[in-house]
Amino acid sequence: MTESKQPIEFYFDFSSPYGYLMNEKIDALASQYDRQVRRHPILLGVIFQSTGTRPPVDGTSSKSKYMWHDFARSARHLGLPYTPPSRFPLATQNAARAYYWLNAQDGALAKQFAQAAYRACFVEDRDISSPEIVLEIAAKIGVDREQLATALQTPEIKAQLKDECEQALATGVFGSPHIIIEGEHFFGADRLPQIEHWLKTGGF
Amino acid sequence: MTESKQPIEFYFDFSSPYGYLMNEKIDALASQYDRQVRRHPILLGVIFQSTGTRPPVDGTSSKSKYMWHDFARSARHLGLPYTPPSRFPLATQNAARAYYWLNAQDGALAKQFAQAAYRACFVEDRDISSPEIVLEIAAKIGVDREQLATALQTPEIKAQLKDECEQALATGVFGSPHIIIEGEHFFGADRLPQIEHWLKTGGF
Numbered sequence: 001m002t003e004s005k006q007p008i009e010f011y012f013d014f015s016s017p018y019g020y021l022m023n024e025k026i027d028a029l030a031s032q033y034d035r036q037v038r039r040h041p042i043l044l045g046v047i048f049q050s051t052g053t054r055p056p057v058d059g060t061s062s063k064s065k066y067m068w069h070d071f072a073r074s075a076r077h078l079g080l081p082y083t084p085p086s087r088f089p090l091a092t093q094n095a096a097r098a099y100y101w102l103n104a105q106d107g108a109l110a111k112q113f114a115q116a117a118y119r120a121c122f123v124e125d126r127d128i129s130s131p132e133i134v135l136e137i138a139a140k141i142g143v144d145r146e147q148l149a150t151a152l153q154t155p156e157i158k159a160q161l162k163d164e165c166e167q168a169l170a171t172g173v174f175g176s177p178h179i180i181i182e183g184e185h186f187f188g189a190d191r192l193p194q195i196e197h198w199l200k201t202g203g204f
Numbered sequence: 205m206t207e208s209k210q211p212i213e214f215y216f217d218f219s220s221p222y223g224y225l226m227n228e229k230i231d232a233l234a235s236q237y238d239r240q241v242r243r244h245p246i247l248l249g250v251i252f253q254s255t256g257t258r259p260p261v262d263g264t265s266s267k268s269k270y271m272w273h274d275f276a277r278s279a280r281h282l283g284l285p286y287t288p289p290s291r292f293p294l295a296t297q298n299a300a301r302a303y304y305w306l307n308a309q310d311g312a313l314a315k316q317f318a319q320a321a322y323r324a325c326f327v328e329d330r331d332i333s334s335p336e337i338v339l340e341i342a343a344k345i346g347v348d349r350e351q352l353a354t355a356l357q358t359p360e361i362k363a364q365l366k367d368e369c370e371q372a373l374a375t376g377v378f379g380s381p382h383i384i385i386e387g388e389h390f391f392g393a394d395r396l397p398q399i400e401h402w403l404k405t406g407g408f
Contacts, residue, residue, distance in 0.1 A: 051265055054258075061255055062376040066389055076408050077398050172266040185270055190394040194281050204280050 007036040009180040011173045013044040014092035014114075017071040017082070018189040020122040022177035023114060024080050025192055033199040035181075039103070039114055041096035044089070044176055046165040051174050055089065074189060081123045090121065091129040093161060094152060098134050100160050101151040102143065112141050211240040213384040215377045217248040218296035218318075221275040221286070222393040224326040226381035227318060228284050229396055237403040239385075243307070243318055245300035248293070248380055250369040255378050259293065278393060285327045294325065295333040297365060298356055302338050304364050305355040306347065316345050 008030050012019035030037045048055060057064045068084065075082030095117045103110035116137050120126040126133055131152060139145040151157055168178075172185060179186040179195060184203065186195050197204055212234050216223035234241045252259060261268045272288065279286030299321045307314035320341050324330040330337055335356060343349040355361055372382075376389060383390040383399060388407065390399050401408060 051267065053265075053267065061257075061378070062373075063255065063257065063378040063391075066376070066378065066391060069389070070391070073398065073408075077401055169266075172270070174265070174267040174270065185273070187267075187270060187274070188394070190392070193397060194277065197281055204277075 005033075005035050006182050007038040009038050009040065011040045011042055011168050011176065011178040011180075013176040014041055014095040014117055014121065014128060015085075015088065015090040016044065016176035017085075017122060018074065019177040020082075020118040021074055021078055021080060021189040022179070022192070023118050025078065025189070026179070026195075027111070029192070029196060029199065035199070037111075039099065039111070040164055040168060041092070041099045041114070041161075042165045042168045042173065042176070043093060043096065043161070045091075047169060047174060047176075050169050053174060057088070078189075078192075081119075083123055083125045085121055086125055087127055087129070090127065094131045094134040095128050096161050096164075097152050097157045098138055098148060100164070101148065101157050102138070109141065109143070113138055113143070116141055209237075209239050210386050211242040213242050213244065215244045215246055215372050215380065215382040215384075217380040218245055218299040218321055218325065218332060219289075219292065219294040220248065220380035221289075221326060222278065223381040224286075224322040225278055225282055225284060225393040226383070226396070227322050229282060229393070230381075230383070230399075231315070233396070233400060233403065239403070241315075243303065243315070244368055244372060245296070245303045245318070245365075246369045246372045246377065246380070247297060247300065247365070249295075251373060251378060251380075254373050257378060261292070282393075282396075285323075287327055287329045289325055290329055291331055291333070294331065298335045298338040299332050300365050300368075301356050301361045302342055302352060304368070305352065305361050306342070313345065313347070317342055317347070320345055 008026065010022065010026055012023065026037050044055065057067050072082055072084060099110055099114055102113050117128055117134065120133065120137050121128045128134060135145050135149055138148050171180065175187055177189060179191065181195070181198060184198060212230065214226065214230055216227065230241050248259070261271050276286055276288060303314055303318055306317050321332055321338065324337065324341050325332045332338060339349050339353055342352050375384065379391055381393055383395065385399070385402060388402060
C-alpha cells in the first residue's frame with residue numbers, strides 16, 4: 001500500500017503576475033513528486049483589506065518600477081511568455097467564480113480554464129475582469145457559455161468565493177502566489193527552488 | 205586587452221537577514237564571473253522613511269510570522285548557519301560607519317568585517333547596534349580598536365553614511381539586499397538564481 005500524499009494547496013489571484021508564473025510551473029513540479037495541485041483562486045483585495053497590507057505595486061515608486069521590470073524578467077528567467085497587462089490590477093471575481101463552478105464538475109477542465117484565463121491576462125493582455133471575456137475564454141475550451149453565465153450570478157458561487165477568501169485568511173495566506181505543502185507555506189514564484197528542494201527531500 | 209567588467213553593487217543593511225544570506229553568497233558568485241563586489245551598507249530606516257515603505261517584518265501578522273520562518277528556511281536552503289536574532293530590528297549605523305572607514309584603508313579587511321558583523325548578528329545573536337560590540341568584532345580581525353572608536357565619532361564618517369543612503373535612494377534602492385549589475389536591479393536573496401543567470405548570459 002502506498003501512502004497517499006496530500007495535494008499542494010495553491011492560492012492565487014487571477015490578476016497576480018507571479019501567480020501566473022506559478023500557475024505555469026506548479027503542475028509539472030507537483031507531478032514529478034507524485035502530488036496533485038489543489039487550486040484556490042482568491043481576491044487579493046479582500047486579503048489586503050483584512051491584513052492591512054498594501055499591494056506591492058501601487059504607483060510610480062522605485063519598488064513599483066522594479067516590480068514591473070521583475071515580472072517580465074522573472075518570466076524570461078523561467079522561459080515563459082509574458083506581456084505587461086495594460087489594465088492593472090483587475091477585478092477577478094468572475095474568473096475565480098468560473099473556476100470554482102467548473103471545478104465542481106470537472107477538475108481537469110477547471111485547471112485548463114485557470115491556465116487559459118491567466119494566459120489571456122498575461123500573454124494576450126485581455127481584460128479578464130469582464131464577464132463577457134471570462135465566458136469567451138471558457139467557451140473556447142468547451143464550457144457551455146449560457147450555463148456558466150447563469151452560474152456566475154448564483155448566490156452559491158458568490159458565497160463559495162467568499163468562503164475561500166475567509167478560509168485562506170484563516171490559514172495564513174497573505175498574498176499571491178501562496179503555496180502550502182502539508183502546513184509548510186511558500187510565498188512567491190521565487191520560492192519555486194525551495195518548493196522543489198522541499199518536495200525532493202520531504203522537508204529540510 | 206580584456207574588457208574590464210564593472211563591479212557588482214551590493215546595497216544592504218546590517219540588520220537584514222536576507223542581506224546576511226546575500227553577503228555569504230555574492231563574492232563566490234561574482235568571482236566565478238570575474239566580477240568584484242562593491243558593498244554599500246545603508247540604513248533601511250532612512251530608505252523606508254523616504255520611500256514611504258513599511259518594513260516587511262512589523263509585528264505578529266501572518267506575513268511577519270511567515271518571514272521569520274522563511275529567513276531560517278532560506279538559510280537552510282542555501283546551506284548557511286542562521287540563528288534568529290533576539291533583537292530586531294537593530295540600529296546599524298555603527299557597523300555601517302565602521303565598514304566605510306575600514307574600506308577607505310583596506311578593502312579586503314572591510315569585506316572581512318562585513319562578514320564578521322553579519323555573522324555576529326545572525327549566527328551568534330550578538331547586539332551589533334552596540335558600538336562596543338562593533339569595536340570588538342573589528343578588533344578580533346586585527347583593526348585598531350582606539351582608532352576605529354575615534355573614527356566612528358567623526359563628522360566625516362557620519363556624512364559618508366548619510367551620502368551613501370542618499371545616493372542609494374537616488375539610484376532606486378528600496379530594500380535590502382539590493383544588487384545592481386550595470387544598471388540592472390535585483391532585490392532580495394531569492395534573486396540569486398536570476399543574478400547567476402544574468403552573469404552567465406550577460407543579460408536575458
